[in-house]
Amino acid sequence: MAQDLREADLVKSEHSPSATVPHSDIYAVIDLGSNSFHMLMVKVVGGSVQVIGRVKRKVRLAAGLNDSLVLSHKAMKRGWECLALFAERLQDIPAQNIRIVGTATLRLARNVATFLKEAEAILGQQVQVISGEDEARIIYLGVAHTSNSDSNRLVIDIGGASTEMVIGQGFTPKVLASLNMGCVTYLERYFADQELTEQNFLAAISAAESETQTITTRFRQESWQLAVGASGTVQAVQEILVAQGKDEVITLQKLDDIMQQVIACVHLERLNITGLAQERKQVFPSGLAILIALFRQLDIQGMTLSGGALREGVLYSMLPQLQDTNVRHRTVNSLMIRYFIDRQHAERVAEMALELATQLQNRWDLQKFEGMSMLRSSAMLHELGLLIEYKNHHHHGAYIISHSDLPGFTRAQQQLVMALVHNHRAEIMPEVLARQTMTSVMLAGRLTRILRLAVILSMRRRHEALPQVRLSVHNECLNLSLPAGWLEQHPLMRAELEQEVQYQQQAGWVLTIN
Structure with missing residues (x-):
């Protein structure tokens, strides 16, 4: 009898809607980055995107890329193990609602086909390895769909093995570049001894400046009014500034100050400055060096953090109903x-x-x-x-x-x-x-x-x-003028305004009502 019930339950679950019909309103984007693999899952609710899941794993794929641009089996295995975790969440999402993109390390690796064959078998989905310019363009769209601005803006994203830079306006990118420098590759190259010395920083900054000089003229010719950072490095810097009681706008002076705090820690294992999250410590010094170089070469006066980047750019390309210009x-x-x-x-x-x-x-x-x-x-x-x-x-x-x-x-x-x-x-x-x-x-x-x-x-x-009102100010003292007799005709409103005078007085402000 118990066996019959179990078999009946099994048949019922196999034929239930939830067991056979994927969630058509759920979308997933997987970003196979050079430092981390990310999976973003969303639903469209009330005309906007609602995040229902984020999974991130530090894979440090770029660390397995040797001088001959061959990706080590050890690094590939770390990636495959991560994708096996992601695959479980993809089972209930329609294939047409899933996009998987690979970036710099997979672009560079000579044996990328070996990695992709196993990765696609694990995920049951095709992986698209995008070019540097495509990555820059998609990053810009991710920023445009999550950050409000009508001005010309410079967007910078420091990845694990490449740095993407874009100047654009609205949803239109105008100038695109992808540079071969990233926080993982620069960690291996300039901070391999784990020492946080001024010499190591100067070497990393100098190399990043030299790499940036190849596009400096082209980018400076196209003016911008706003600089936006879309990477983990920029987020880490902003978190440090806020935790230390400073303004969120990143400047070169603030970056130099943070670099001195990092150098004072002497060794990467002892890196501990207020506001720096544990998970960001490993690649923060190398990312910081690249960011300083970009500020110097492009004469960036101030930068804020974007709300999105590559994953969001891929996501919104699947959601034409959300192509709102504001x-x-x-x-x-x-x-x-x-x-x-x-x-x-x-x-x-x-x-x-x-x-x-x-x-x-x-x-x-x-x-x-x-x-x-x-x-x-x-x-x-x-x-x-x-x-x-x-x-x-x-x-x-x-x-x-x-x-x-x-x-x-x-x-x-x-x-x-x-x-x-x-x-x-x-x-x-x-x-x-x-x-x-x-x-x-x-x-x-x-x-x-x-x-x-x-x-x-x-x-x-x-x-x-x-009512028709007139509001004037002398220094910080406000005066609200209402039509003659209006207050007498509206006793409740008069009482509310008189109470408001008291509230503002308690806060140290002067408000008068005429």
């Missing part, structure tokens, strides 16, 4: 759909907030750090937490923003939007505003004051009920 708007729209935000009211508050901000623009520099865009995004998302409960919905909304993946927003911009949503009502929390970077801490306070007034003035949730 990444930030797509992200905000997705959150509004998922959390059932009242769009009409959000747009009403955003319109009022931008109107007030425009009146102050001549006295307050609100365009800095894309402040007007951050104000609009915060207004559109200020009721994000209402789905949870009313009383503390501003706290809930801030928590969701702080812990969400927000393509189109840098880390500092995400922190700013979180602070604005957190402080859009009730008591103002100065400590939340104070967590901003050095460039945005004053801006955070100014935008908070504007958003709070816009929320109060829109509280009747009817467009025709919005």
